[in-house]
Amino acid sequence: MRYSKFLAPSLRDNPADAEVVSHQLLLRAGFIRRVTSGVYDYLPMGLRVLRKIEAIIREEMNRTGAQELLMPMLQPAELWQQSGRWDKYGSELLRFKDRHAHESCLGPTHEEVICDLVKRELRSYKQLPMNLYQIQTKFRDEVRPRFGLMRGREFVMKDAYSFHADEDSLQEEYQTMFKTYQRIFTRLGLKFRPVEAxxxxxxxxxxxxFHVLAESGEDLIAYCTHCDYAANVEKAVAKRDISVFDDAPSHHVDTPNITAVEDVATFLAIPEEQLIKTLLYHVVGGEYDGQVVAACLRGDDALQEIKLVRALAADEVMLASDTDLQAIHAVKGFVGPQDLTCKLLLDESLRDAKGMVVGANRVDQHITGFSVDCLDADFVDLREVRVNDGCCHCDEGHIEHARGIEVGQVFALGQQYTKPLDVLFQDANGKRAIATMGCYGIGVSRLIAAVIEQCHDEHGIVWPLALSPFQVTIITMGKSERVLENSKKLYQDLLNAGVEVLWDERKERPGVKFKDAELMGIPYHIVVGERGLDAGIVEIRRRAGEKHEIAITETVDSMLSMLEEKL
RNA sequence: CGGGGCGUAGCGCAGCCUGGUAGCGCAUCUGGUUUGGGACCAGAGGGUCAGGUGUUCGAAUCACCUCGCCCCGACCA
Structure with a gap:
């Protein structure tokens, strides 16, 4: 490609609305342009990178025997009603009616559609296992799209769905996909970590x-300093000592206008961990739909809401309103687990807790010397793990935190979708059976951003060779016949040798060309100038690396062997 | 949805408080001089000042409404 006609509009200044480095560089280097919130054009260079990532994913997926297909973006409401997600998915699912007033939506994911396809074609266990995948544009009407390609509303995703005759087969494929994802992210040159989710x-x-480790990541990962344990904080568990304090007799104490854990602890001269805090939540969905539940934790712990949602098998929980509080005789600021007329959940760390301090459900009062054994409560894991908590999986490590960008996720779904959507087959005994399912996603466009977050320097992007929009750029210095002719010949020879090369033949000064080549992150720069030609050489520079002077006659061969090395 | 900020030329910004009909840098175009790290000189083009309503003799500037964008939170495979 000749640069002078190539649509790669670079910017000298960072656009004001780009916050993270990947977003800034993608805009500045001319890879993407925003169309509307969370929706982008991929310019020719951006598309080249996207295609390279797709190619690697395809190669690795195909290796495992998975088959590529393509499903529609538009999906009918009926399938979503059948799976039960039409009502559950929320406003992230963009719904609309077509001209015949038929309820439809744009696909945020494709479990429904794939099940509908497979149920019509699947007959025998002999067809299983089967893994089908696609690379396709998804639409999720995100509440807050941000950071460019990191969290868009429209984005490219690889989604795979596997079908099995039994759980063992699913587990096998789950492991295969797990390893395949490790291979893919390794080939993409990423520092990543698989975590329980x-x-x-x-x-x-x-x-x-699968998380790419980066400061700008939106997720928080908890990991052990000693063993392999790593989990999203939504899920992470850690050791916690049991709270037993002096089992003094219980009595009420006045705590005038003192509500916050920190203040109560200071006022009573006790550690925060001797308090039990009681949080009240309004539940949506599940057995407790519409009710208020109480969740108790040690004073120094924080509730992980996702864990509460799971413990209740609910769709979501919201902090209770003042009217909710009145309904169960709770007193704002002085809520305690005693005498509440609602479902009560206590964090595991409070099992057998004694000598604690709790709210008295009376204005300006707390109770000291409180034991949880008088409560009718379930004990579940509700707390968010903290740095320095002990690891549950080994006795030596402790928990640390890291930030991550989620670029892939694998799920063992079981029969969650195959059952409501009737994905049936005839098993080896001739009986009708429900298929078992797994699904496996990779955020392809998000990977572009994730790679840049890890691979950049003060001059711009530093693409791994496998992902760069071009492998090589020829920088022609000056505009004499001699440099132009030599550059052109080199350009054509490289093209003939199958090298992806961008020839910068613009009538720009050298500095401008160097800056642009560095900004867009092309791995190899070949500098053709008068000075070198006098000596019969060109200069090959590694982006953010070493320089070599090569005889002009040997440039193509040298270039090919350098490209070979790095593959 | 709650909190905060912003919207003036392709990009980055000034002007707004104190109303008088729009400016700077970069980019673009023309001519010239330059040419191994974002050149210089001269000239030129490009803006319904996000949109609407109101106040006023007069609105980018003041008031109200709407829309859009960004950040924090809530939310989220």
Whole structure:
């Protein structure tokens, strides 16, 4: 490609509305342009990178025997009603009516459609296992799209769905996909970490997320300093000592206008961990739909809401309103677990807790010397793990936190979708059976951003060779016949040798060309100038690396062997 | 949806408080001089000042409404 006609509009200044480095560089280097909130054009260079990532994913997926297909973006409401997600998915699902007033939506994910396809074609266990995948544009009407390609509303995703005759077969494929994802992210040159994950609105029994470690990541990961344990904080568990304090007799104490845990602890001269805080939540969905529940934790812990949602098998929970509080005889600021007329959940760390301090459900009073054994409550894991908590999986490590960008997730779904959507087959005994399912996603466009977050310097992007829009750029210095002719010949020879090359033949000064080549992150720069030609050489520079002077006659061969090395 | 900020030329910004009909840098175009790290000189083009309503002799500027964008939170495979 000749640069002078190539649509790669670079910017000298960072656009004011770009916050994270990947967003800034993608805009500045001319890879993407915003169309509307969370929706982008991929310019030719951006598309080249996207295609390279897709190619690697395809290669690795195909290796495992998965088959590529393509499903529609538009989906009928009926399928979503059948799976039960039409009502559950929320406003992230963009719904609309077509001209015949038929309820439809844009696909945020494709479990429904794939099940509908497979149920019509699946007959025998002999067809299983089967893994079908696509690389396709998804639409999710995100509450807050941000950070460019990191969290868009429209984005490119690889989604795979596997079908099995039994759970063992699913587990096998789950492991295959797990390893395949590790291969893919390794080939993409990423520092990443697989972590245990909550199954979220997709559901299922088991899930791992793959996180690219980066400061700008939106997720918080908890990991052990000693063993392999790592989990999203939504899911992470850690050791906690049991709270037993002096079992003094229980009595009420006055705590005038003192409500916050910190203040109560100071006022009573006790550690925060001797308090039990009681949080009241309004539940949506599940057995406790519409009710208020109480969740108790040690004073120094924070509630992980996702865990509460899971414990209640609810769709969501919201902090209770003042009217909710009155309904169950709770007193704002002095809520305690005693005498509440609602479902009560206590964090595991409070099992057998004694000598605690709780709200008295009376204005300006707390109770000291409180034991939880007088409560009718369920004990579940509700707390968010903290740095320095002990690891549950080994006795030596402790928990640390890291930020991550979620670029992939694998789910063992079981029969969550195959059952309501009737994905049936005839098993080896001739009996009708329900298929077992797994699903596996990779955020392809998000990967572009994730790679840049890890691969950049003060001059711009530093693409791994496998992802760069071009492998090589020829920078022609000056505009004499001699440099132009030599550059042109080199350009054509490289093209003939199958190298992806961008020839910068613009009538720009050298500095401008160097800056642009660095900004867009092309791995190899070949500098053709008068000075070098006098000596019969060109200069090959590694982006953010070393320089070599090569005889002009050997440039193509040298270039090819350098490209070979890095593959 | 709650809190905060912003909207003036392709990009980055000034002007607004104190109303008088729009400006700077970069980019673009023309001519010239330059040419191994974002050149210089001269000239030119490009803006319904997000949109609407109101106040006023007069609105980018004041008031109200609407829309859009960004950040924090809530939310989220």
């Amino acid at each position: 909550d199954t979220g609105s997709i559901g299922g029994s088991q899930s791992h997320e």
